[in-house]
Amino acid sequence: MLAECEDGLVALVKNSPLGLKLATVGALPEIDGDNLVKRFGAEAPAVYVAPGQIALREGELYLHYGIGCVARSSRGQEAARKGDGKAIGLYQIVEGVAAIADRAIAGDINWSVVGIEYLADALLTQNGLQVAVVRVRSSGWIGLPPALDEAALALFKTFRASWDIDPHVSATEHAKWAGDPPDHTTSAPDLSETVTLQP
Numbered sequence: 001m002l003a004e005c006e007d008g009l010v011a012l013v014k015n016s017p018l019g020l021k022l023a024t025v026g027a028l029p030e031i032d033g034d035n036l037v038k039r040f041g042a043e044a045p046a047v048y049v050a051p052g053q054i055a056l057r058e059g060e061l062y063l064h065y066g067i068g069c070v071a072r073s074s075r076g077q078e079a080a081r082k083g084d085g086k087a088i089g090l091y092q093i094v095e096g097v098a099a100i101a102d103r104a105i106a107g108d109i110n111w112s113v114v115g116i117e118y119l120a121d122a123l124l125t126q127n128g129l130q131v132a133v134v135r136v137r138s139s140g141w142i143g144l145p146p147a148l149d150e151a152a153l154a155l156f157k158t159f160r161a162s163w164d165i166d167p168h169v170s171a172t173e174h175a176k177w178a179g180d181p182p183d184h185t186t187s188a189p190d191l192s193e194t195v196t197l198q199p
Contacts, residue, residue, distance in 0.1 A: 001107075001142070002051065002063075008107025009049045009065055009136070018096035021088045022047055028068060034123070041127050044072035045088050047097060052135070063109065063138040067101060069093040071130045080130040090130040097134045110139035 006027060014025040024046035029039055040046065052064035071090035073079035083089030094116055102113040115135040124131050169187050176183035 002054075005063060005065070005107035005109055006049055006051060008109070009067065009101070009111070012100055012104055012106040013047050013049075013067070013097060016096070016100050018047075018093070018100060021045065021096075022093070024048075037123050037127050037129065040070045040124075040129055040131070041072055044070045044129065045093060046070045047093065059144050061138075061142045061144060062140075063142065064114075065111075065136050067097050067134040067136060069097055069132045069134060072128050074128070077125065077128070077130060080128065090132055094132050094134060101134060101136050103139075109142065111136045112139050 010026055013019050013022075019025050022045050024043040026046075026048060028048040028050035029036060046069075048068040048070070050066045050068065052066050054064065055062035069090060071080045071083075071088065071093055073084050073087055073089070075084045079089070081090045083092055098113045098116065101111055104111050113134060114137050117133045117135065119131040119133065121131070173187045176186070177189055
């Protein structure tokens with residue numbers, strides 16, 4: 001359900017007339033700091049969707065998401081906010097996202113816009129970026145699935161091994177070997193194996 005919500009909000013913007021004016025529409029990249037700012041600069045004008053707080057009560061969820069809006073202009077900060085006639089500005093992106101997302105259905109959920117926050121960050125400003133987040137929430141409580149849907153789980157591999165040998169050192173020494181990193185200062189196993197799982 002949560003993955004469908006994120007994908008639905010991305011599709012909502014991407015498939016709108018606003019999406020045609022943007023260079024990038026997607027989920028928030030899994031990087032931060034300078035690398036994220038550089039990515040914002042390379043991909044602007046852009047919109048990114050990220051999960052926010054999820055409130056819970058018995059058997060129900062109340063979802064919050066942030067829709068990040070990013071604009072940039074070589075003509076300066078004011079042009080990045082207002083647009084410069086060639087590239088869309090932050091204000092236009094924010095207004096468009098708010099109009100698209102409020103009272104919209106995405107990922108089979110009804111959404112409402114509940115706020116807009118402009119980010120005043122020196123690192124963003126130094127890189128010529130204007131950024132704001134349109135905050136949306138589900139329009140009501142959403143029931144949790146009654147049971148785990150095993151068919152919806154992604155495939156994974158399990159490694160299981162058993163060695164049937166008599167221990168030659170104490171449990172304390174075994175615990176040292178199992179640490180991260182392993183501690184071999186007072187003893188070491190006669191045999192060890194490292195398995196690297198490929199994604």
